[in-house]
Amino acid sequence: MQRFINNPDDLVDETVAGFVKVHRDLVHLDAGNPRVVVSNAAPQQGRVGIVTGGGSGHEPAFIGYAGRNMVDAVAVGELFSSPTAKSFADAIRAADGGAGVAVLYGNYAGDNMNVKMAARMVAREGIEVATVVANDDVCSAPPGERAKRRGVAGEIFMWKIGGAKAAQGASLAEVQAAAQKAIDACRSVGVGLGPCTLPGVGHPNFQIEPGTMEVGIGHHGEPGTRVEALKTANEVADDMLKIVMEDHALPAGTELAVLVSGLGATPVNELYVLYDRIEAGLTAMGMGIHRALVGNYFTSLEMVGATLTVMALDAELKALLDLETASPAL
Amino acid sequence: MTTIQNADQATIVEELAAVIVANKAFLSEIDGKIGDGDHGINMAKGFGRAAERIHGKDMTLDAAMLVLSDVLMSEIGGSMGPLYGLMFEDMAGALTGREVIDAATFSTMLNAGLEGVRGVGSAEVGDKTLMDTLVPAVAAFDAAQGQGFAAALRAMAAAAETGRDSTIDLVAKIGRASRLGERSRGVLDAGATSCCMILTTLAQSVQRRLA
Numbered sequence: 001m002q003r004f005i006n007n008p009d010d011l012v013d014e015t016v017a018g019f020v021k022v023h024r025d026l027v028h029l030d031a032g033n034p035r036v037v038v039s040n041a042a043p044q045q046g047r048v049g050i051v052t053g054g055g056s057g058h059e060p061a062f063i064g065y066a067g068r069n070m071v072d073a074v075a076v077g078e079l080f081s082s083p084t085a086k087s088f089a090d091a092i093r094a095a096d097g098g099a100g101v102a103v104l105y106g107n108y109a110g111d112n113m114n115v116k117m118a119a120r121m122v123a124r125e126g127i128e129v130a131t132v133v134a135n136d137d138v139c140s141a142p143p144g145e146r147a148k149r150r151g152v153a154g155e156i157f158m159w160k161i162g163g164a165k166a167a168q169g170a171s172l173a174e175v176q177a178a179a180q181k182a183i184d185a186c187r188s189v190g191v192g193l194g195p196c197t198l199p200g201v202g203h204p205n206f207q208i209e210p211g212t213m214e215v216g217i218g219h220h221g222e223p224g225t226r227v228e229a230l231k232t233a234n235e236v237a238d239d240m241l242k243i244v245m246e247d248h249a250l251p252a253g254t255e256l257a258v259l260v261s262g263l264g265a266t267p268v269n270e271l272y273v274l275y276d277r278i279e280a281g282l283t284a285m286g287m288g289i290h291r292a293l294v295g296n297y298f299t300s301l302e303m304v305g306a307t308l309t310v311m312a313l314d315a316e317l318k319a320l321l322d323l324e325t326a327s328p329a330l
Numbered sequence: 331m332t333t334i335q336n337a338d339q340a341t342i343v344e345e346l347a348a349v350i351v352a353n354k355a356f357l358s359e360i361d362g363k364i365g366d367g368d369h370g371i372n373m374a375k376g377f378g379r380a381a382e383r384i385h386g387k388d389m390t391l392d393a394a395m396l397v398l399s400d401v402l403m404s405e406i407g408g409s410m411g412p413l414y415g416l417m418f419e420d421m422a423g424a425l426t427g428r429e430v431i432d433a434a435t436f437s438t439m440l441n442a443g444l445e446g447v448r449g450v451g452s453a454e455v456g457d458k459t460l461m462d463t464l465v466p467a468v469a470a471f472d473a474a475q476g477q478g479f480a481a482a483l484r485a486m487a488a489a490a491e492t493g494r495d496s497t498i499d500l501v502a503k504i505g506r507a508s509r510l511g512e513r514s515r516g517v518l519d520a521g522a523t524s525c526c527m528i529l530t531t532l533a534q535s536v537q538r539r540l541a
Contacts, residue, residue, distance in 0.1 A: 009375065055408075077407050078375075080366050084407035109505040110409035113450050117403075117412055148508075200371040205362030220366045223510055 001197055003302075008199040012056045016076055019063055023328040027066045033090040035076040035083060037063045039327070042072035042095050048166040048175045049073070049095025051103045052159060053088055054111060055080040057198075058219065060329035061298040065156065067327025070163040071104075075118075079198050079301070080220045082110030088118035092127060100128035100172030104162050104179050106151025107135045130176040134158050136186040136309065138247045139216025139225045152219050153261045153298040153309045154186030157321070160330065164320035178320065185312045187244045191236055192217035192224065194265065194304030208304075215239060219263075219300050219307075233270065237277035240308040245285065250312050252286030257321055259292070259309040264299035266306055271295065274306055282310075290318055297329060332479040333430040334539045339391035340384040342535045343398055347381035349531045350374055350524065361520035364507040369410065369520040376406040376414075392425035409505060410521065412450050413460065414528075420446030433479040436536070440468045440486075457503035458514065460521035463493040467529050480537055487533040494518065494526035 005011060013034060020029050020037060030036035043049055053075025054062045065071045072095035075083035083091075092101045103119070105111050112133070119129040134151025141148035162179035170178070192214040195204035206221045208214050213236070216224030231239070250256075260275045262268060275294045282289060290313055298307065313321065350357075350373050357370030380398040389397075395418040403415030424442035428435055444464055453459040455466070470489030474482040497519035502508040507519070 008371075078372060079368065081368055081372055081408035082411075084404050084411055086404040087407065110407065110412075113409060113412045114407055117450060198366065198368055198371070201358055201362065201367045205365075205367035220506070222506065223513060 001199065001202055003199060005199050011199060012076065012078055015056060015059065016063065019328070026068070026326060026328055027063070030073070030090055030094050033087055035087040036090045036094055037066050037074045037076060038091075038094045039066045039068060039070070039072050041068040043097040045097045046099055047097045047169060048099045048172050049092070049097055049101040050159065050163050050166055050175070051075070051088070051091045051095045051101055052105050052155070053077065053083040053091060054106055054108075055082060057301045058299055060296070061156070064329025065159050065327050067325060067330075069167040069323055069325040070327040070330065071159050079200070082108060082114050085114040085117035085121065088114050089121040092118060092122045092129060093125075096122075096127050100130065102162055102166070102172060102175045102179060103129060103131045104155070104158050105131070105133060106155055107133045107149060108151070128172060130172050132158065132162070132176055132179040132183060134183045136183055136188040137218065138187050138189050138243055140218060140222065143247060150218055150222070151183070152188045152190065153259055153307045154183055154188050154311065156259065156297055156330065157186055157257060157309065157311045158183040160325065161317060161320045163325065164323040167323060178316070182311065182317060185317060186309055187248045188307055188309040189215075189240050189243045190217045190219070190224070190263065190305060190307040191215050191240060192221070192263065192303060192305035193230065195221055196264065196301035196303040198301070213305075216243070217305060219298070221300070221303065233273045234277045237274045238281060240274070241278050241281045244308055244310050248310060248312065250287065253288065255288040255290040255313045255318065256282065257291045257293075257311040257313055258282070258289060259297060260294045261297040261307045261309070262295065262299060263303035263305040263307065264296065265302040265304045268295060271306055274308070278308060291321060332540060333432040334536055336390045336392065336425060336428050336431055338388050339539075340387050340389040340394040342391055342532070342539075343384060343394040344381045345535045346528055346531050347377035347398075349527050350377040351381070353524075353527060357520055357524055360518050360523060363517045364502065364510055364514045365520060366506060368408070369524065372406050372408050373410060373524055376402045376411065379405065390425070391431065392422035395419075395422035395425075410524070413447050413521070416446035416450050417443040433475050433482055436479065436482075437472055437475060440471055444468050453504045456500060458497045458500040458507065458519045458522070459502075459504055460519070460525035462497050462500065462519065463490050463522040463525040463529065466490070466493040480540055483533040483537050487530040490526045490529040494522045497522040
């Protein structure tokens with residue numbers, strides 16, 4: 001394992017410590033909880049607060065999306081492990097401006113439990129909480145069982161839309177509805193070419209044999225739907241697009257936001273190679289590209305691979321997506 | 331005697347912690363087969379920290395369990411933080427104010443812990459989770475209570491082991507391993523395994539103190 005590590009047990013705290021130093025113009029650590037990163041713009045009186053959280057190792061997610069008109073406070077977990085209920089509760093408190101707090105997070109067992117417990121804790125203090133659970137990862141469950149799907153990079157669009165809606169002074173129910181609409185409009189797929197290693201474990205806990213790729217892989221190496229011989233970038237891009245668009249069934253002429261994220265160890269230039277082909281495919285289907293993002297937006301330690309997220313836009317989502325924002329990652 | 335004192339029993343929780351810490355690598359290894367391989371790390375971190383905080387202190391069993399619960403819920407997180415955190419919190423709640431712990435009190439404690447887990451998790455027996463260990467172990471203790479505290483503890487430990495082993499043939503229905511479907515069959519569930527360690531160690535620790 002060739003990594004920059006002191007003590008694996010300290011890795012998350014040291015990550016957060018460095019992060020808030022670099023981005024002190026935008027974020028700070030919560031005064032009472034070193035596992036909560038708070039936007040310098042939060043809380044805003046009378047405005048709905050936006051909270052997310054998740055395991056570490058996905059940087060710049062989740063902490064990188066704390067900022068103005070984005071997420072107000074982020075709960076930070078151990079590597080690939082849900083934040084504590086206390087951290088979610090402290091994040092909710094930090095984001096609370098008196099108009100309620102929307103917790104927008106991904107569909108994982110630990111996060112579901114800890115958010116539920118946190119909501120119970122802050123309810124006793126009179127803070128109203130609404131939740132939206134992201135489930136954009138197409139390969140993690142069949143179409144009929146969308147509620148079982150994992151949340152992956154589509155969460156970024158969900159935060160962006162939720163944050164923008166809150167910035168416009170919408171009510172908690174309106175923010176929740178907009179964030180739900182955003183994630184419902186998202187479909188994602190991941191392709192893995194190489195595994196990742198939790199430093200405390202010291203060896204990869206799954207393998208991707210050289211010359212093969214895992215289609216549909218999850219953000220923590222959850223197995224995909226198939227393992228096959230590694231193809232050319234264009235063929236992989238075509239496969240990813242097919243998986244996402246077959247699940248989506250969008251009419252020609254739909255305007256889209258497209259996100260291609262690296263999983264950590266894939267060279268960024270290769271992401272542009274994938275994007276080039278993906279945009280060509282979308283254009284051939286008659287789709288319009290309103291906005292595209294390419295880079296390491298939501299990673300999985302040093303996994304080799306990429307995810308594709310396609311969000312279908314209507315006028316409201318387009319306007320919310322375009323609202324200016326300032327966060328370390330977006 | 332068929333009771334233990336509640337006072338000055340922090341060492342029981344220390345003994346639980348010692349077993350979890352000693353099995354850190356093993357728990358991570360089995361978790362790695364169908365999960366992400368961090369079960370042992372996070373469990374050892376939480377139980378180890380709790381053990382440090384109660385070491386050498388004159389605490390009742392429930393007070394020591396509350397320290398463990400607090401560390402798991404406020405410092406560890408993940409799935410196991412809330413599940414075991416609530417289990418120990420509710421177990422401790424059932425012991426509060428008791429001077430002696432007899433088989434009936436221990437049963438109340440076990441059932442409270444089980445309800446604590448049910449309150450936050452949604453798993454049932456057969457889903458390949460810690461419930462496959464916990465539910466039959468609690469039932470076995472209750473069924474064997476008439477034969478005395480020690481016999482009930484032995485029955486609980488045996489049922490916990492059987493329950494743990496039952497997860498090998500199960501397909502995960504909940505949690506990260508559930509995404510694997512059939513591919514999750516054939517290996518132990520990490521949560522069921524750590525739960526078995528907790529219950530068997532608890533049984534041994536209490537049995538040794540039954541003076």
